Amino acid sequence: MTPIHQERRRRLMAAMDEEGCDAVLVYGNAWQCDYLRYVTDFPPIEGEALALFFSDGQTRIFVGSASDAARAKFETPYAEIIQCDDLTGDVCDELGRLGNRTIASAPASLMPFGLMSAVAAENVEDGTPMIDRLLLIKSPIEIEAVRRAADIADRGYRVFMEACRIGRPEYELVADIETFFRETGCPENFMILGSGGVEVRGMHPPGERRIQAGDLVTTELTPAIDGYYAQVCRTLVVGEPSAAQLDAFDVYIEAVEAGHAVLRAGVTAGEIAKAENDVFRKYDLGIYCTSEYTRVRGHGVGLFVDNPPHILEDVETILPAGATVIVHPNTYHPAVGYMVLGEVAVVTEDGYETFCTLPRKLLSVAA
């Protein structure tokens, strides 16, 4: 068992003791496995899994995919692995055998219908808030994993800049980044991008569009190390940035700095979003802070790319020291197109610490 997982288990068992919880039941799949990974250290690559973790540390992982099950047996020797043809049915049977114990499950939004509708799960309580608290506050060893992921993200962005050459299709840029990440031993990355001009309203998976002179090229790179993601968002211009592009990007620089200026333990997610959005409103660009143009003004990162809290003005979650978040005022600008800027930061008592070495400016590569 890795030291990072030993620490998670220690914190989980303390939280369960505090809540009077005999066991937790968690779900995860290859898209979102943060709850499952926190509790078991097992990430499904292709399928989905459920796990029961007991207050004495005993762990049972129910795995749907045969490939994942074989891997789970190797990677989590401290857990009992059960490969299931009927994942929810087998877990329901197990819950039935457990009888009258206090069990909390998470996350409620992803828990399969077959479980939530089963008689055996009638008394299972929602444990999502308990594990959300654990996911939010990172221990020093978790922060170190985020720091290493942030370092890989920075280096990956430099590879991205080299890859960004006129005539190359978007998917070739991603191929170069992924090659670099695999060479460094980084197995996982979330990445979307955008290329073009004023017609570009967001980012998406790579397509066949070829890079052209004058393009704004946006990306968010999000590699993971030991399961912990770190994200960097930057915008570059192919060729010399125009005055309009530079002027527009000044708003994003001001907004990201305004967001970071209020970032410290005790601030709410809403206060950070307001600080960012006030900058846009100051330049009569407030409409571009609405859901028509942007999803969030930042978010948590950790064992998932997009953890709570979402940085939005109506979110009242208080950020504690040890939370890892990205503040990014990514949105559309009517003069030049979609622009992004931000990087992961660790919240501290009196501010924040960022691991990013990339400059907060509109970058450029030779045309």
Place this chain on the structure above:
Amino acid sequence: MRRGLLAWDQSEVPASVLDARVEKCRNGMRDAGFDALLIYNNFPRPAAVSWLTHFVPYWSQGVLLIPNAGAPEYFVSLSNRVAGWVAETSHMGDIISTPRLGADLANRLDGAKRIGVVELNRLPGGIARPLLDGLPGIELEDATIMFRAVRHPADGTEFTLTRKAAALARTSLDAALAAGDYARSGALIAAIEGPARLAGAEEVIVELAPDLDDNATLRRIDGDLILADRYAVRLSLAYKGHWVRIGYTHDKHTDGVALWLAENPMTASGESAVDGIKIQHTLLEACVGSTPLSAVSELPEGAVGIANLTLVIEGATHLVSIPVLKDAGVVSPLA
């Protein structure tokens, strides 16, 4: 997360092929008496929706609604700004961008009497609960078996694109292994994955058993490990929604054995076709629902799938994965 090429080329997958699949599905719905069919997708479970619409999500989740008349409608948690990209890469009717999938589906289905859900038990609670709350008196019915019945045999487009995925995987793997010896896992994985993505792969997963004599478990490597003299490598690759796996054992002392085995893995009965080779374990996989490759006890007739074989040759373990098809009851390598 999915971050390879996601694009719809109608010369590869004509709209008429997708329309025919939807119609096939609708025939199954009629036979089952469903007014509407719901199919969940996220990126680990894209296959049922991509078979019908070509759409593969890179992120988030959605539900495809097939009404008993009219084009399929897609309810998706991605923001409205992404709806244009969804439309560009797929063939479907309305795209409804909403954070309230269950509630909005319930509103849309008002008046429906019998609603089938493919893989009902796996539908996430965050969708199922508001869907049920919004449809009082309606019981959702499991349509998994109905969908499996219409999913096969594969059509010509599926065969063509699966062969293309297999060729892409084979080329990437062979070129990397031919390029030289690898001391560490990172260099090998990069040498396989980079060219595969440059060639347009939608997804690439490279798994290794880095020291086959010590342990024969294939796994995704987190870090950079030393490769032993004998290691196994398996490339799982998707091209335009079509998944294959190609796996070899790399043995510095028996060059060519694994490649030869990949061409001659088994007889129709599943026994080894070659004296001295024992098939210790066989895992067959096929696409029968929302997951691209699931373990199956036998391939459906007319299906393409994967045979994952654990072979023992002169006491040494070899891992081989190859695409196969089942035709007239016989499983054979996909040529």
